[in-house]
Amino acid sequence: MNAVDVVLWVVLPYVALTVFVLGHVWRWRTDQFGWTTHTTQLLESRWLRLGAPLFHLGLLLAIGGHAIGLLVPKAWTEALGVSEHTYHIVALGGGVLAAVLVVSGLVLLLARRLVNGRVRRTTTRMDKVLYLVLSAVIAFGTGGTVGRNLLGCGYDYRETIAVWFRGIFWFHPEPRLMVDVPLVFQLHALSALVLFGLWPFTRLVHVWSVPVAYLWRPYVLYRHRRPRLSASARPGAVGDGRRGA
Amino acid sequence: MRVMAQVAMVMNLDKCIGCHTCSVTCKQTWTNREGTEYVWFNNVETKPGVGYPKRYEDQDRWRGGWELDRRGRLKLRSGGRVRRLLNLFANPDLPALDDYYEPASYDYDTLITAPAGTHTPVARPKSAITGEDMAITWGANWEDDLGGAPEHAPADPNLAAMTEKVRFEFERTFMFHLPRICEHCLNPACVSACPSGAMYKRAEDGVVLVDQNRCRGWRMCVSACPYKKVYVNHRTGKAEKCTFCFPRLEAGQPTVCAETCPGRLRYLGLVLYDADAVLAAASTPDPTDLLDAQRAAFLDPDDPDVRAAALAEGIPEDWLDAARRSPVHRLISHYQVALPLHPEYRTLPMVWYIPPLSPVLDAVSEQDGDPADPDDVFHAIRGLRIPLEYLANLFTAGDTEVVAGVLMKLAAMRGYMRARSLDGSVSTELLTATGMSAAEMEEMYRLLAIAKYEDRYVIPAAHRENAAALSSQGMGCGLDSDGGPGMGGEDLQGFQDFHLTGARSDGRIGLSLFVKPRGRTS
Known part of the structure; x- marks a missing residue:
C-alpha cells in the first residue's frame, strides 16, 4: 500500500462525498429554477419512450442490488441461512438483468441524443461530461458483473469492496482492502466517486425530486x-x- | 358555502375577424424567448379545423381533462396517481413538437451579405430548434381562414360526432375564428396532474400559475390539460402557461390580449362561485348538464347572503362591487348568452364564448332570406343542422337546443335594435320571445355592440395591504431567472422595485412595469 492507494481509496471518497453533500446544499439554495429533469420528450418521443423506462428501471434494480451487496455484511446473510451459492445466483441473475436493461436503455438514449439534431442541440457541456462519466460507471460495472462474475472466474466483492465502502461511512476507511481488487471493479468504484462529485452540478439532481408526496x-x-x-x-x-x- | 372570486373572460366570437393581434401582442409580451418559440399562450384558430396543436380536442388520443369512472366519481382521464408516477419516465400522452409545429426563422443576413452573383439571394427558412435548413409545412395558424381546409379540416375532432357531413367547397362551407387562451379552470386538470405541486390556483383571483422554482419538468400538466394550454419550455425544461397577465390584473388593468383586441370582443370581470360546489358540478353525470351545473356553482353578487359570506371569507368590499358590475357575470348568468368551451372535459373552464351568429346569417343570405328579418333568421337557426351541431359540439357537449337558444336571443337583439333605430318601434313579440324587458335588451345591446372600455373590463386591483406579500415575492420571482418569462433586455431596475414605485393615487398598488410611477420612494 502506498500514497497513491491512500489518495484513491481514502482522500478521493471523502472529497467526492463532501462535494456531493455541500454541492447539493448550494444548488438547492441557489438554483431552484435550474432544478429539473430537463425533459426532451417534446423534441423526440419515440426513442425516449423505449429507452427512458429501460434505463430508469434498470438503474433502480441496479441501485437496489448495490444497496444489498454493499451495505449488508456477508455475516448477516449467512446468519439468515442464505448459502454462498444461493446468494451468488440471485445477485448474478439480478445484476445481469439490470445490466442488460441499463445498457440497452443507455445505448438507445445516447444514440438518440447523437442522431436527433433537436435533442443534440439542447445538450449542454455539463450534459456531455455527465454522459461520459455515467457511461464509464455503467461500462465498468457491467464489465465486473458480466465479464468477471458471469463469464470469468468470479470475484467476491463482499469481502473487500463492501467492507471498504462501509468503512468510509463510519470513518474507518481501510484502503488496503482495495489494493488487490480486480482492475475493473477498481475503475467502477473510482468512476462512481467522480460521478458522485459531479452529481449536484448536473441534471441528476432530479433524482431527489421523485414526487412521492403526490400520492x-x-x-x-x-x-x-x-x-x-x-x-x-x-x-x-x-x-x-x-x-x- | 365557501365563496371564492375568479377573474374570468368572455369572448364575443361574432366580432372576431381573425387578425391575430391578441396572439402577436401576447407573444411579444410573454413568449418571445429561446425555448418558447413554438409556444402561443394565445392563439386564434379557424374553425372547422384541426387546431393547435393538431387535433388537441381528440381526448381519446391525448387523454386530457377528467372523466367519470364506473362508480360516477371524477378521475383524470390519463389515469390515477400511481399510474401517473409510473409514467414519469416517458409520458405516453405528450404531444411532440411536430404536433405543434417546428418554429422557423429566416436567414435574412444572406440578403445583405451575399456576394455579387447572377441570382438574387434568397432568405431561407432555418429551424429555430436545430438551426438547419427546413421546409415550413405547418404553423400555429396554418389553417387560417380555412386555408387547406379540403385537405386538413375533415380531421377536426368536432366533426366526428356530426350527423351531416360538413362540405369544404368554397361556396358551401362556413367558418369562424376561435381565439384561445388558458381557461383558468375551476377544476384544473393540469394542477391536479402536477406531481411536484408546482402548479396552483391563486385563491384571490383564480389565476392558474406554474411556480417556476418548484416545477421539476415531469410534463404531466401538458398532457392533462385538454385544451393543451400548458407548454414545455425546451430550453429551461420547465412548464409555462398563460398567466392571465396577472401583473396587469393586479394593477387593475386588462390582459394584453384583451387590451389590444381591435375588435373589442373580450370581456373581463369577476365571477363569484361556491368552492364547495365545484367537485359536485364537475361530477354531473350527463355532459349536457355540465353547463347548468357550472352556472349553478356561480353565486349572485347581489344576494345579501352571498355578500356576507364573501366578506367573511376576506373578499374585499370593492371586489364585491366589481363582481356586481362584472360584464362576465352578466353575459354568463344574467343574459346567458356566453357558453364554456368543451364543458365535457369537466374542468369547469372560466373563459366563455358568445357563439357566432355570422355562419347562420351567411346561410340566410344564400337562401335569399333577409338576414335582418328575425323570422328568416329564426327559421334558419332551426333549419340549419350545420353549423348548429358544430357549435354545439364546441360549446354545449352536443346540445343544439342551448346553442339555438343563444343564437336566437342574439338575432332577436339585432332585430329589436334595428326596428328601434329605423323607425323607433318597439317589437314586443321579440321581447316576449326572449323573455327580456326593453331595458334589459338595450343594456345587452350596449354591452355587446357598443362595448365601451370601462364596460368590458371591470377589474379590481390588488390591495395596498398586500404590498408586503407582493414585495416578498420581489426578485424571488422565478419568471426573472435566466430563460424565464421575465427575462429580457428591459430595464431590470424597474423589476427590482416594482412593488415600491407602483403606488397609485387610488390607494392601490400597481406594477411600475405597467403603471407609470408617480415618483420613487426607494
Missing part, C-alpha cells in the same frame, strides 16, 4: 398571494384545497 396531496392546490386576513383562515398556504376523487 397523498389534494388534487387542486390553492395558494394565497397574501396571508389571509379573515378569521376563517385555513392553515397552510399550499395544500389548502379540496381533495378530488
Whole structure:
C-alpha cells in the first residue's frame, strides 16, 4: 500500500462525498429554477419512450442490488441461512438483468441524443461530461458483473469492496482492502466517486425530486398571494384545497 | 358555502375577424424567448379545423381533462396517481413538437451579405430548434381562414360526432375564428396532474400559475390539460402557461390580449362561485348538464347572503362591487348568452364564448332570406343542422337546443335594435320571445355592440395591504431567472422595485412595469 492507494481509496471518497453533500446544499439554495429533469420528450418521443423506462428501471434494480451487496455484511446473510451459492445466483441473475436493461436503455438514449439534431442541440457541456462519466460507471460495472462474475472466474466483492465502502461511512476507511481488487471493479468504484462529485452540478439532481408526496396531496392546490386576513383562515398556504376523487 | 372570486373572460366570437393581434401582442409580451418559440399562450384558430396543436380536442388520443369512472366519481382521464408516477419516465400522452409545429426563422443576413452573383439571394427558412435548413409545412395558424381546409379540416375532432357531413367547397362551407387562451379552470386538470405541486390556483383571483422554482419538468400538466394550454419550455425544461397577465390584473388593468383586441370582443370581470360546489358540478353525470351545473356553482353578487359570506371569507368590499358590475357575470348568468368551451372535459373552464351568429346569417343570405328579418333568421337557426351541431359540439357537449337558444336571443337583439333605430318601434313579440324587458335588451345591446372600455373590463386591483406579500415575492420571482418569462433586455431596475414605485393615487398598488410611477420612494 502506498500514497497513491491512500489518495484513491481514502482522500478521493471523502472529497467526492463532501462535494456531493455541500454541492447539493448550494444548488438547492441557489438554483431552484435550474432544478429539473430537463425533459426532451417534446423534441423526440419515440426513442425516449423505449429507452427512458429501460434505463430508469434498470438503474433502480441496479441501485437496489448495490444497496444489498454493499451495505449488508456477508455475516448477516449467512446468519439468515442464505448459502454462498444461493446468494451468488440471485445477485448474478439480478445484476445481469439490470445490466442488460441499463445498457440497452443507455445505448438507445445516447444514440438518440447523437442522431436527433433537436435533442443534440439542447445538450449542454455539463450534459456531455455527465454522459461520459455515467457511461464509464455503467461500462465498468457491467464489465465486473458480466465479464468477471458471469463469464470469468468470479470475484467476491463482499469481502473487500463492501467492507471498504462501509468503512468510509463510519470513518474507518481501510484502503488496503482495495489494493488487490480486480482492475475493473477498481475503475467502477473510482468512476462512481467522480460521478458522485459531479452529481449536484448536473441534471441528476432530479433524482431527489421523485414526487412521492403526490400520492397523498389534494388534487387542486390553492395558494394565497397574501396571508389571509379573515378569521376563517385555513392553515397552510399550499395544500389548502379540496381533495378530488 | 365557501365563496371564492375568479377573474374570468368572455369572448364575443361574432366580432372576431381573425387578425391575430391578441396572439402577436401576447407573444411579444410573454413568449418571445429561446425555448418558447413554438409556444402561443394565445392563439386564434379557424374553425372547422384541426387546431393547435393538431387535433388537441381528440381526448381519446391525448387523454386530457377528467372523466367519470364506473362508480360516477371524477378521475383524470390519463389515469390515477400511481399510474401517473409510473409514467414519469416517458409520458405516453405528450404531444411532440411536430404536433405543434417546428418554429422557423429566416436567414435574412444572406440578403445583405451575399456576394455579387447572377441570382438574387434568397432568405431561407432555418429551424429555430436545430438551426438547419427546413421546409415550413405547418404553423400555429396554418389553417387560417380555412386555408387547406379540403385537405386538413375533415380531421377536426368536432366533426366526428356530426350527423351531416360538413362540405369544404368554397361556396358551401362556413367558418369562424376561435381565439384561445388558458381557461383558468375551476377544476384544473393540469394542477391536479402536477406531481411536484408546482402548479396552483391563486385563491384571490383564480389565476392558474406554474411556480417556476418548484416545477421539476415531469410534463404531466401538458398532457392533462385538454385544451393543451400548458407548454414545455425546451430550453429551461420547465412548464409555462398563460398567466392571465396577472401583473396587469393586479394593477387593475386588462390582459394584453384583451387590451389590444381591435375588435373589442373580450370581456373581463369577476365571477363569484361556491368552492364547495365545484367537485359536485364537475361530477354531473350527463355532459349536457355540465353547463347548468357550472352556472349553478356561480353565486349572485347581489344576494345579501352571498355578500356576507364573501366578506367573511376576506373578499374585499370593492371586489364585491366589481363582481356586481362584472360584464362576465352578466353575459354568463344574467343574459346567458356566453357558453364554456368543451364543458365535457369537466374542468369547469372560466373563459366563455358568445357563439357566432355570422355562419347562420351567411346561410340566410344564400337562401335569399333577409338576414335582418328575425323570422328568416329564426327559421334558419332551426333549419340549419350545420353549423348548429358544430357549435354545439364546441360549446354545449352536443346540445343544439342551448346553442339555438343563444343564437336566437342574439338575432332577436339585432332585430329589436334595428326596428328601434329605423323607425323607433318597439317589437314586443321579440321581447316576449326572449323573455327580456326593453331595458334589459338595450343594456345587452350596449354591452355587446357598443362595448365601451370601462364596460368590458371591470377589474379590481390588488390591495395596498398586500404590498408586503407582493414585495416578498420581489426578485424571488422565478419568471426573472435566466430563460424565464421575465427575462429580457428591459430595464431590470424597474423589476427590482416594482412593488415600491407602483403606488397609485387610488390607494392601490400597481406594477411600475405597467403603471407609470408617480415618483420613487426607494
